[in-house]
Amino acid sequence: MKVDVLGSQVRQAVFQAVKRGNVEFVTEMIKSIPELAWNRDINGRNIFFIAIFNRQEKIFNLLHGLTDAQKMKVISPLDRFGNSMLHLVAMLAPSEQLDGISGAALQMQRELQWFKEVKNIVPPVFKDIINSDGKKASEVFSQQHADLVKEGEKWMKEIATSSSFVAALIVTIMFAAAFTIPGAFCAALAILLKKSSTKVVMIPIILLACVPVTLFVLLQFPFLLIFSFPPGIFDRNVQRLY
Numbered sequence: 001m002k003v004d005v006l007g008s009q010v011r012q013a014v015f016q017a018v019k020r021g022n023v024e025f026v027t028e029m030i031k032s033i034p035e036l037a038w039n040r041d042i043n044g045r046n047i048f049f050i051a052i053f054n055r056q057e058k059i060f061n062l063l064h065g066l067t068d069a070q071k072m073k074v075i076s077p078l079d080r081f082g083n084s085m086l087h088l089v090a091m092l093a094p095s096e097q098l099d100g101i102s103g104a105a106l107q108m109q110r111e112l113q114w115f116k117e118v119k120n121i122v123p124p125v126f127k128d129i130i131n132s133d134g135k136k137a138s139e140v141f142s143q144q145h146a147d148l149v150k151e152g153e154k155w156m157k158e159i160a161t162s163s164s165f166v167a168a169l170i171v172t173i174m175f176a177a178a179f180t181i182p183g184a185f186c187a188a189l190a191i192l193l194k195k196s197s198t199k200v201v202m203i204p205i206i207l208l209a210c211v212p213v214t215l216f217v218l219l220q221f222p223f224l225l226i227f228s229f230p231p232g233i234f235d236r237n238v239q240r241l242y
Contacts (some may be wrong), residue, residue: 017154018050023058026043030062035076037066037241044079045088052118053088057083057233063121065241069160075122082131090141090148103159104151111148117234131161177223 010029014036017025026047030037038046051059056212063071078084092098095110101107130136135143 010108011041011114012038013038014039014047015050018047018056018059020057021054021118023056023062026059026103027241034242037070039075040077040079043081046074046077048074049079049085049088052085052114053115055092055093057114061238062233063235065238067240071121078131080130081133082129084126084129084131084137085122086115086129086137087131087135087140088201089114090137090144093146104148104152104155108145108148108152111145113233119151134224166209 010033014026014029017029030047034149036047041050045053048063051057054203063074066074079088092231093114098107098110101110107134127138128136131140
């Protein structure tokens, strides 16, 4: 009886560590007690199910430290609600995880990263599994992320509008400054206009106006790069746990 109680306490401690993302503790516990990798909680979920549900990628990456047979042992089960791993990753991430990512569009991007990663490791048949609510994983994903998709579209439009406005404002200011040059230089410009074609004068002015616009675009480039090529959060090159 005491052994059972102790075992239950150890499992609960590991489940809580998974939820909090304490990868060092979880790693050492699995190395010491391998069966903890497929023990389940009251909802029928092992540590990798819990890691997916709570979006703890460092814990999830430990899956790749198991043998192929062990991987199938933790991937294959369904929880008490008939959910597969793919169903769990299709559910909207906890708010505390999403709040750490700036902007709805980038939050949606991270959710898609998670869904794609889990989809790539589960057997293809898992795409067609129906849970106790009669839904496939793809249907769960679409329904639970509908609001986030709308917020992401709105966020992207606001970013595009503000960027266009700032770029136009910079061009306007630069042209205004170019044609309101005080003092002797203004007189010199008038003489130059008489002796030279307008094109000769306008070209350097246009090039000068392009400088701040180019700088603005370069400042926005890191954001565009992150959005187009998000940094990887998953690591399949994990050392064998035992």
